[in-house]
Amino acid sequence: xxxxxxxxxxxxxxxxxxxxxxxxxxxxxxxxxxxxxxxxxxxxxxxxxxxxxxxxxxxxxxxxxxxxxxxxxxxxxxxxxxxxxxxxxxxxxxxxxxxxxxxxxxxxxxxxxxxxxxxxxx
Amino acid sequence: xxxxxxxxxxxxxxxxxxxxxxxxxxxxxxxxxxxxxxxxxxxxxxxxxxxxxxxxxxxxxxxxxxxxxxxxxxxxxxxxxxxxxxxxxxxxxxxxxxxxxxxxxx
Numbered sequence: 001x002x003x004x005x006x007x008x009x010x011x012x013x014x015x016x017x018x019x020x021x022x023x024x025x026x027x028x029x030x031x032x033x034x035x036x037x038x039x040x041x042x043x044x045x046x047x048x049x050x051x052x053x054x055x056x057x058x059x060x061x062x063x064x065x066x067x068x069x070x071x072x073x074x075x076x077x078x079x080x081x082x083x084x085x086x087x088x089x090x091x092x093x094x095x096x097x098x099x100x101x102x103x104x105x106x107x108x109x110x111x112x113x114x115x116x117x118x119x120x121x122x
Numbered sequence: 123x124x125x126x127x128x129x130x131x132x133x134x135x136x137x138x139x140x141x142x143x144x145x146x147x148x149x150x151x152x153x154x155x156x157x158x159x160x161x162x163x164x165x166x167x168x169x170x171x172x173x174x175x176x177x178x179x180x181x182x183x184x185x186x187x188x189x190x191x192x193x194x195x196x197x198x199x200x201x202x203x204x205x206x207x208x209x210x211x212x213x214x215x216x217x218x219x220x221x222x223x224x225x226x227x228x
Contacts (some may be wrong), residue, residue: 037219045157045165045208047217063216097164106171108155109213112164 002026004110010117011063012088015122020083022098022113029079030054033101035109036072038081038094038118046094050101051081088120123147123211127220140196142223144209149189153213156185156194158224159222160205168207169194199225 008020022034033056036048049072050061060072070085081098095115102110124147134140146156152172155167168171170187173190182197196203204227209220 044222045159045210045219047210047219050217061215102167102170105167105176106155106174107153107167108167108170108176110159110167110176110209112166114164 002100004100004111004113006098006113006116009096009118011041011119011121014086014088014090015089017086018063018088018118020036020085020096020098020118021117022081022083024079024081024098026101029074030076034072034074034081035099035101036070036081036110037097037099037109038092039090039097039115040049040091043094048096049083060118085118086119090120092118093120094118123150125209125211125218125220126131127207127209127223130221131226132222133226134199134228136174136199138199138228140199140203140225142194142207142225144175144187144192144220146190146192146211150211150213152185152188152193153211154185155210155212156173156183157208157210158203158205159208166209196225203226 003025005023035050052059052071069087074081097115098113099109100111126145154172156169159165173185184195206222206224208222
């Protein structure tokens with residue numbers, strides 16, 4: 001069974017940093033692209049970052065709103081993907097979801113974690 | 123690529139036919155996905171490739187369109203369909219979502 005479990009959220013002051021983690025299981029982690037998506041309270045979904053699979057050298061892509069502040073990385077030994085978030089702003093307050101890009105469904109995100117909440121406030 | 127969903131919300135009754143549209147600011151071919159999200163939950167994949175139903179999704183859901191104009195239709199609304207629906211394009215970076223459509227009970 002595919003599972004994605006996020007952790008690492010919490011309360012942080014503006015300008016601070018936080019590292020989110022997503023533990024994956026139930027599939028061959030290195031074969032899949034992995035993404036982070038967030039949702040501010042009462043708002044829509046916003047794609048943040050992508051880590052491609054091993055065959056594509058785990059290369060990355062970022063949304064303009066987080067490029068230079070957020071870094072996505074993978075730990076192949078632990079089947080986990082991380083999101084290092086620096087220079088956090090109040091606008092970064094959101095639920096952060098980890099998702100898997102399907103290999104069979106026209107690039108859709110076929111599995112999602114339950115999310116981890118990040119609150120940026122003084 | 124901006125995705126504009128309409129309406130942003132709607133009220134409907136059980137058994138109604140519901141149509142939600144998603145318009146892209148430029149062509150996304152058929153790389154358009156629909157998700158359903160219930161309060162406090164992660165999104166659930168409904169339709170990918172603009173019109174292909176994900177395994178396990180009821181056949182009352184359907185999708186159509188290509189290029190810039192897409193539609194999600196629920197043929198006969200059921201109680202469990204009250205949720206927010208999001209479209210997403212996968213054709214170009216940055217990947218983007220529509221603003222969402224909340225389907226509420228009339």
